[in-house]
Amino acid sequence: MPLPTPVLDDRRFQDIVDEAKRLIPQYCPEWTDHNVSDPGITLVELFAYMTDLMLYRVNQVPDKMYVKFLEMIGVQLEAPRAARAPVTFYLSAAQASDVTIPEGTEVATVRTETSPAVIFTTDADLVVRTVGLQAALTRGSDAQAESAWITHDLRQLELPGQKITMFPNPPMVGGAFYLGFERDHSQHVLAVIVECELAGGAGIDPNNPPTEWQVWQGGLARWATCEVEYDGTGGFNQPGEIILHLPNMAEGEFQGIRGYWLRCRLTEAQSGPGSYRVSPEIERVAVESRGGTVGARHATTINNEPLGVSDGTPGQTFQLLRAPLLTRDPQRDVLVVERPDGIVEEWHEVQDFADSQAEDRVFTLDGLDGTLQLGPALLQPDGGMYRFGAVPPKGSRLTMRRYQHGGGVAGNLPRGMLTTLKTSIPYVAHVANRQPAIGGRDPQTLEDAKLRAPQTLRTRTRAVTADDYEYLAREVPGVARARCVAPGPQPGDPNAPKPGQILVVAVPTVDDPTGQIPGERLTLSAELRSAVLTQLESRRLVGTTVDVRGPQYFWVSVQATLQVPQRSDPALLELVQAQAERDLYHYLNPFTGGPNGDGWPFGRDLHVSEIYGVLQRVRSVEFVDDVRLTVLETIGSGAGRPVDRRLSIPDQALICSGQHTIVVR
Numbered sequence: 001m002p003l004p005t006p007v008l009d010d011r012r013f014q015d016i017v018d019e020a021k022r023l024i025p026q027y028c029p030e031w032t033d034h035n036v037s038d039p040g041i042t043l044v045e046l047f048a049y050m051t052d053l054m055l056y057r058v059n060q061v062p063d064k065m066y067v068k069f070l071e072m073i074g075v076q077l078e079a080p081r082a083a084r085a086p087v088t089f090y091l092s093a094a095q096a097s098d099v100t101i102p103e104g105t106e107v108a109t110v111r112t113e114t115s116p117a118v119i120f121t122t123d124a125d126l127v128v129r130t131v132g133l134q135a136a137l138t139r140g141s142d143a144q145a146e147s148a149w150i151t152h153d154l155r156q157l158e159l160p161g162q163k164i165t166m167f168p169n170p171p172m173v174g175g176a177f178y179l180g181f182e183r184d185h186s187q188h189v190l191a192v193i194v195e196c197e198l199a200g201g202a203g204i205d206p207n208n209p210p211t212e213w214q215v216w217q218g219g220l221a222r223w224a225t226c227e228v229e230y231d232g233t234g235g236f237n238q239p240g241e242i243i244l245h246l247p248n249m250a251e252g253e254f255q256g257i258r259g260y261w262l263r264c265r266l267t268e269a270q271s272g273p274g275s276y277r278v279s280p281e282i283e284r285v286a287v288e289s290r291g292g293t294v295g296a297r298h299a300t301t302i303n304n305e306p307l308g309v310s311d312g313t314p315g316q317t318f319q320l321l322r323a324p325l326l327t328r329d330p331q332r333d334v335l336v337v338e339r340p341d342g343i344v345e346e347w348h349e350v351q352d353f354a355d356s357q358a359e360d361r362v363f364t365l366d367g368l369d370g371t372l373q374l375g376p377a378l379l380q381p382d383g384g385m386y387r388f389g390a391v392p393p394k395g396s397r398l399t400m401r402r403y404q405h406g407g408g409v410a411g412n413l414p415r416g417m418l419t420t421l422k423t424s425i426p427y428v429a430h431v432a433n434r435q436p437a438i439g440g441r442d443p444q445t446l447e448d449a450k451l452r453a454p455q456t457l458r459t460r461t462r463a464v465t466a467d468d469y470e471y472l473a474r475e476v477p478g479v480a481r482a483r484c485v486a487p488g489p490q491p492g493d494p495n496a497p498k499p500g501q502i503l504v505v506a507v508p509t510v511d512d513p514t515g516q517i518p519g520e521r522l523t524l525s526a527e528l529r530s531a532v533l534t535q536l537e538s539r540r541l542v543g544t545t546v547d548v549r550g551p552q553y554f555w556v557s558v559q560a561t562l563q564v565p566q567r568s569d570p571a572l573l574e575l576v577q578a579q580a581e582r583d584l585y586h587y588l589n590p591f592t593g594g595p596n597g598d599g600w601p602f603g604r605d606l607h608v609s610e611i612y613g614v615l616q617r618v619r620s621v622e623f624v625d626d627v628r629l630t631v632l633e634t635i636g637s638g639a640g641r642p643v644d645r646r647l648s649i650p651d652q653a654l655i656c657s658g659q660h661t662i663v664v665r
Contacts, residue, residue, distance in 0.1 A: 011055060016048035066450065075453055079324050079367030081477045082297040082404075083411030083440030085433045087120065087418055088189060088245070091128060092429040094288035099427050101126040101294070104301050106422035107431050109413065118410055119300050120418055120437070126294040128188065131287045135180030135257045140168045149255050163197075166236065167266060167279040175266045175279075179287065180259035186248040189229075189291035190262070195239045195284040203277040209235030210269035210276065213242075216261040218250035223263070227434075236280035245293065245434070248526070262287075295527075296418075296433075298411030298440055299326050299404040307372065310337075312394030314377035314387060322405040323370035324443055333403050335363055335372070340395040353388035362389045368443055372400070411440035412511060436511035439477045463539040473504050473548075476535050478528050480591060481507040483551075483602040485652050502546045505602065505652040506532050513591035516657050522590070524550030554649050555632040556588050556606065557640060557658035560615055561625040563665055572620060573664040580618045580662045587614050588657040603651035608643065625665070632658060 011019075021044070024031050034041060089101050103125045111117040136152040152164055167175040179192075204210060209231075214223040224247045232240025249260045269275065300322070307318040328349060335347040347361040353375050356362050364373050375389020392398065418433040463469045466484035473482035485503040497503040508528055510521050532548045540546050564576055587593045587610075593600040608629055615624045630640035631647055640658070649655065 011052075013048050013052040016051050017045055020044045020048065067446070070449065070453055075449060076366075077368055077446065077449055078444035079326065080407030080443045081439060081441040082299050082326050082407040083409075083413070083437040084295060084297045084478070085120065085413070085418065085437035086187075086293045086435055087122065087296045087431060087433050088291055088293045089126060089128075089425075089431050090189065090291040090429050091289070091427050093427075094191070094290060095128070095130065095427055098130060099128040101128070101292070101425060101428065105425065106300070107296065107418045107433075108420045108422055109417045110420055117420065118298065118413065118417075119406065119422065120296040120411070120433075121299045121301055121404065123295045123297060126187075126292045128289050128292045129183050129185060131185065131190065131289055132182035133179060133287060134182050134259055135178070135255075136164075136285070137178040137180070137255060137257075138164075138166060138168065139176050139178065140172065140174070151255060163281040163283055164285070165279045165281055166264070167276070169279050171266055171276040171279050173266055173268055173271050176263045178254060178261055178263045179285070180254070180257055180261050181287075182259060184249055184251070184260050185246055185262075185289070187293040188246050188289055189293070190244045190246060191288045191290045192242040192244060193240075193284075193286040193288065194233050194236065194242065194282050196233065196236050196280055196282040203275060204235045204237075205274045206234030206237050208269075208274070210267050210274065211235065211264050212267050213244050213262065213264050215246050215249045216252040216263075217248060218252055223265075224248070226262075229434075236282065243290065293434075297326070297406075298408070298437065299406040301402065301404050302400070303402050305400045305403075307335075307398040307400055310392035310394060310396040310398060312391060314375060314385075314389075314391050316374045316391075318372045318398060320365075320370035320372060320400060320403065322403075323368065324405060324407065325365065325367040325370055326404045326407050328365070328403060332401065334401050336399045336401050337361070337392045338397040338399070339393055346401075347390075356389040358387040358390065360389050370405075407440060408442045409440050411437055413437040414511065438509050438511045441477070461539055462541070463536060464541060468539075469502060469504050469536060469546075472535055472539060473506055473532050476506075476528070476532050478509050479506050479532060480509040481599055482532075483652060497547070500544050502536075502540065502544055503652065504532065504536065504546065504548050505551050506548055507551055507590055507599075507654070510591070513589060515585050516659065517589070519553070519555075522550070522553060522656070524548075549652070551590070551602070552633070552650060552653040553590075553656050554606075554647065554653055555640075555656050555658040556643075556647065557630045557632075558584055558588075558611055558660045558662075559626075559628045559630075560611070560661075561663045561665065562615060562618070563622045563625050564620050565622060568620070576618060576620050577662045577664045580615055580621075580664075581660050583614050583618060584611070584660045584662075585657045588655050590654040590656055593655070600655045602654060603649060604655075605649060606643075606647040606655055608645050630658070 021034055024034065031040060036042075087107055091099060101122070103122055105122045106119050107122075108117040108119045138150040138152065150168070166177040213226040213228060215226060216222070217224045226247065227245040229243040229245060231242050233242060234240070246262070251258060252261055254261060266276070302322055305321060307320070310316060330348060333349070337345045337347055339345065345361055347363055349365050350356065350362045352364060353362070356375055360375070362375060365371070374391060375387060377385045377387045380386055413433070413436065415433055415436050418437070419431060421428065421431055463472055466486065469484040470482045473479055483505045485497055485505060487497045487499045487501055506524055506528070508522065508524055510517060529548050529550075533546065536546045536548070560580070562576060562580060564572060588606075589600060591599050594604065608627060611627050611629065612624050615621060615627070629643035629647065631643055632640040647655075
């Protein structure tokens with residue numbers, strides 16, 4: 001039970017008026033007209049109104065004291081968070097030498113009459129490297145022996161008139177064509193230019209060939225799938241080019257050749273209809289770099305902003321021109337102090353002055369209003385002054401070398417919105433964000449800080465309980481949900497944490513959690529996993545280890561038959577079907593699903609009776625005739641297994657919607 005908050009004076013306007021009327025006979029017995037039309041009563045009501053305002057202000061004192069107590073323990077309002085998005089730069093043509101797109105390049109949305117441009121800034125240099133092929137291999141299915149490898153002469157890949165069989169005949173699932181590169185082409189846009197005979201891929205659907213492009217990542221990840229932006233060959237049925245977006249690559253060795261590997265592999269669809277009857281034969285293969293992708297965040301960079309001149313006193317404050325500020329880089333976002341004697345010093349930001357000594361060149365910076373403060377000084381009992389940080393000599397010029405401002409929900413943009421280069425870059429034709437920008441958040445409000453203060457006091461700078469780990473993981477930008485799995489045996493999970501091991505399961509944020517969410521948007525990226533690990537490693541207990549993973553997803557598909565009143569209009573059948581599908585996608589959802597509507601709970605089983613309940617609530621449905629559930633533990637892995645009455649899932653698992661099929665009669 002929370003502690004009761006005392007009200008300093010609980011009287012209201014009418015209470016004061018009634019009390020004043022009760023005192024009239026005692027102090028003014030000759031005053032007998034107490035109706036509201038009497039001028040004296042009007043004055044009483046006026047003073048009661050003014051007194052009520054004063055009491056309201058008095059009752060704000062506990063709230064103000066609460067805020068002051070928060071300041072005393074170091075709780076401050078959080079600055080906005082910047083949305084992030086991968087931004088792809090496309091070259092006008094393949095270049096003979098490497099092209100560097102420098103860090104800090106600004107891209108933006110199109111400015112309109114009603115909305116300003118939203119600016120994003122790249123986080124690192126992007127070097128688009130030229131391609132150097134050093135090997136080409138063909139391999140049979142994964143089940144075949146090492147003798148299934150075939151090494152191709154690279155000269156054949158450049159001279160028309162000679163044919164190369166991509167996959168051994170007959171084509172089988174797992175057969176692949178490998179290309180080895182001399183250099184790393186992580187996050188590159190590559191064009192694979194192919195010259196092949198017409199109908200080289202006879203038997204397939206040109207719009208959906210049974211192939212996938214992958215790069216070698218090594219370790220447990222092994223092969224990672226590339227995004228195919230465009231396939232002009234129609235599955236190797238005609239000459240053309242294939243535009244690929246490559247993820248991160250790692251150096252690997254195949255057939256004694258070390259390099260960075262790209263392969264085209266036959267998928268499981270090769271075993272069904274629409275498969276290759278014979279292997280495609282190509283006459284020429286060339287690979288070109290057409291661009292690259294780099295991370296960017298919703299920010300504008302300000303360089304070398306002059307702040308003013310020091311007057312030589314402690315505790316000086318200066319105001320930056322732009323606010324609110326984003327997270328600072330401690331190595332680059334520094335204060336430059338140019339002393340009158342010509343010496344230039346770098347001063348660094350600290351969270352507070354509690355541990356600062358008199359000679360420390362430090363400052364604090366408020367991320368919300370951009371106030372920069374130098375170390376104060378306190379008068380000691382012996383008459384001396386204790387300084388919390390150094391003071392620039394009088395006449396010193398202060399300059400903020402660099403900082404970034406921006407952030408907020410305005411940066412959460414859909415894909416394809418960042419299309420404008422703020423500055424021209426040689427050889428760059430255009431730019432686009434092929435994925436949505438997510439993670440932007442407005443500055444924290446006071447009410448939110450009050451609600452979060454107890455959690456902050458409990459966790460502080462250490463993680464002890466499961467709630468602590470989950471709270472700290474959710475504080476990382478880009479994490480929507482988190483679950484700390486308790487150590488101990490978990491049924492059906494041999495990788496469950498052992499005593500002393502802490503397993504935190506993190507769900508990444510998605511821009512639109514409605515409908516059927518693609519599996520790739522729910523994958524925990526390596527960058528986000530590293531950020532959560534960094535957050536938790538410094539706060540874990542000594543003697544424990546921390547691991548961060550993505551959840552195990554169970555993709556549930558519902559096939560149901562619904563009955564509506566007889567002779568219903570056909571339009572009603574379509575409305576009922578659409579509403580039933582929306583309700584299912586909403587209920588079987590890691591963000592909006594579950595009984596409480598705040599996301600499917602971790603480790604909660606699914607009962608078939610729940611699906612009956614969801615469908616029965618759809619308007620105009622008389623009864624649910626039939627419900628069948630199938631579940632996939634890996635998206636795209638097959639038809640799925642049926643669910644009888646109950647689907648049991650592990651503690652670190654979540655339920656997502658597969659493809660639902662609703663029939664309305």
